[in-house]
Amino acid sequence: METFPTAEQLKTWDRAHYWHAFTQMAEYEPFLIERAEGCVFWDSDGREYIDGVSSLWCNIHGHRHPKIDAAIRAQLDKVAHVTSLGASNSTGIRLAKRLIEIAPPGLSRVFFSDDGATAVEVAIKMSLQYWRQHPHPRPEKTLYLALGEAYHGDTLGSVSVGGVEKFHATFQPLLFPALRVPAPDAYRMPPGIGPEELCQFHLAQLECVLSEHHQKIAAMIVEPLVQGAAGMIMHPPGYLRGARELTKKYDVLFIADEVAVGFGRTGKMFACEHEAVTPDLMCLAKGITGGYLPLAATLATDEIYNAFLGSYVESKTFFHGHTYGGNPLAAAAALATLEIFEEERTLEKLQPKIARLAEHLARIARHPHVGDARQRGFIAAIELVRDKASKEPYPWTERRGHAVCESALREGVWIRPLGNVVVVMPPLAITMEQLDKILFAIERGIEKATGAAFSDSRTSSPQCSCEF
Numbered sequence: 026m027e028t029f030p031t032a033e034q035l036k037t038w039d040r041a042h043y044w045h046a047f048t049q050m051a052e053y054e055p056f057l058i059e060r061a062e063g064c065v066f067w068d069s070d071g072r073e074y075i076d077g078v079s080s081l082w083c084n085i086h087g088h089r090h091p092k093i094d095a096a097i098r099a100q101l102d103k104v105a106h107v108t109s110l111g112a113s114n115s116t117g118i119r120l121a122k123r124l125i126e127i128a129p130p131g132l133s134r135v136f137f138s139d140d141g142a143t144a145v146e147v148a149i150k151m152s153l154q155y156w157r158q159h160p161h162p163r164p165e166k167t168l169y170l171a172l173g174e175a176y177h178g179d180t181l182g183s184v185s186v187g188g189v190e191k192f193h194a195t196f197q198p199l200l201f202p203a204l205r206v207p208a209p210d211a212y213r214m215p216p217g218i219g220p221e222e223l224c225q226f227h228l229a230q231l232e233c234v235l236s237e238h239h240q241k242i243a244a245m246i247v248e249p250l251v252q253g254a255a256g257m258i259m260h261p262p263g264y265l266r267g268a269r270e271l272t273k274k275y276d277v278l279f280i281a282d283e284v285a286v287g288f289g290r291t292g293k294m295f296a297c298e299h300e301a302v303t304p305d306l307m308c309l310a311k312g313i314t315g316g317y318l319p320l321a322a323t324l325a326t327d328e329i330y331n332a333f334l335g336s337y338v339e340s341k342t343f344f345h346g347h348t349y350g351g352n353p354l355a356a357a358a359a360l361a362t363l364e365i366f367e368e369e370r371t372l373e374k375l376q377p378k379i380a381r382l383a384e385h386l387a388r389i390a391r392h393p394h395v396g397d398a399r400q401r402g403f404i405a406a407i408e409l410v411r412d413k414a415s416k417e418p419y420p421w422t423e424r425r426g427h428a429v430c431e432s433a434l435r436e437g438v439w440i441r442p443l444g445n446v447v448v449v450m451p452p453l454a455i456t457m458e459q460l461d462k463i464l465f466a467i468e469r470g471i472e473k474a475t476g477a478a479f480s481d482s483r484t485s486s487p488q489c490s491c492e493f
């Protein structure tokens with residue numbers, strides 16, 4: 026009989042063979058997660074952790090949700106995989122229909138792929154080909170406009186529109202050029218610009234670039250409301266709507282990358298809903314299967330779709346596809362995920378958790394080294410700074426955010442930083458009690474990582490959760 030390897034053996038093999046994503050392997054310490062239930066999981070030594078990062082921003086209803094588990098098992102009894110190249114499957118069809126029912130009005134077609142980055146690649150290629158096949162062809166439209174510090178995934182097209190120096194600079198020789206406007210950052214505003222003028226200031230900048238280059242721009246791509254990997258940069262209200270209107274005015278397609286903010290993260294199903302925006306193309310991934318299986322979708326309008334229709338010999342076909350795009354097991358998980366939103370009234374039940382998170386952040390913001398404790402729906406970011414008044418950051422090499430997360434991990438709370446920014450992104454299904462635990466663990470982590478105490482020491486006691 027085969028014996029299961031011990032945790033020690035596995036850790037040795039992990040070091041020997043497994044090259045982990047976004048990980049400095051020379052410093053990697055194996056961290057083996059063996060099972061999970063709801064919003065907690067256990068490592069190979071049986072230690073329990075709260076999942077404070079939604080297993081990297083994708084888990085929604087918790088782990089091992091009975092309904093999602095059952096949906097995948099039922100699909101397994103029918104068929105595990107069907108290609109989307111010239112063939113279809115009932116589960117994928119039902120998912121496409123459901124996505125269009127809940128998407129911003131005007132989006133009508135779903136192109137499936139398998140990851141956020143591929144959903145973005147699809148949107149980039151579709152928009153280019155669209156202009157070439159437009160009733161009045163515009164083949165000169167080949168440029169993309171993106172925001173400073175944007176993150177749209179790690180494949181070369183998505184890296185080309187990305188703007189996070191640390192991740193993207195190395196690959197410069199391989200990238201296509203992108204036009205860029207600065208990110209409208211409500212914390213670090215341009216000199217002389219106040220919160221009331223911020224939105225107009227950035228829209229004016231955007232209009233300046235559009236009016237000069239629109240003839241050559243195929244599309245603008247934006248992470249609506251919150252730029253995730255940049256460190257949760259939060260845009261001022263009105264920017265999304267304004268950018269949508271300006272792109273329309275200048276005949277530039279608008280791509281909303283909702284990979285991180287979609288599926289309830291901002292308190293509504295999609296971030297675009299907050300400003301009644303319908304993009305021309307919308308990219309979805311991460312939360313789409315509730316954090317179970319890889320699946321992504323690029324939603325398009327009829328206007329775009331129709332430009333690809335014709336007889337085969339006209340070569341208007343979208344010659345793009347991924348082997349596992351629209352995989353039925355993943356589609357089954359996604360359908361169940363969307364049903365749970367209704368059955369469990371997930372978005373309604375999320376609102377008091379959003380309010381509780383705000384109360385925690387208001388307290389944490391008073392710490393002398395917390396420059397900003399910002400929130401959009403159920404996304405929070407706590408930015409540590411060396412100097413609160415000048416907003417001077419800690420040098421990135423000091424890894425202060427990492428130190429906070431290390432401290433929290435020892436208390437059984439799993440969170441991940443983005444540089445000096447501590448990210449709070451729990452599953453939507455988290456309980457109030459678990460949410461409190463995450464924030465109190467962060468609070469103690471901040472004290473350790475900065476060497477400065479919260480002035481009112483009572484607030485760091487877990488018992489005070491009853492004050493809420």
Ligand SMILES: *Cc1c(COP(=O)(O)O)cnc(C)c1O
Nearest residue numbers: 140141142176177178253284285
């Ligand atoms: C994570 C992310 C992506 C990439 O998704 P993958 O599934 O990791 O390829 C793209 N855009 C945004 C906004 C993201 O947060």
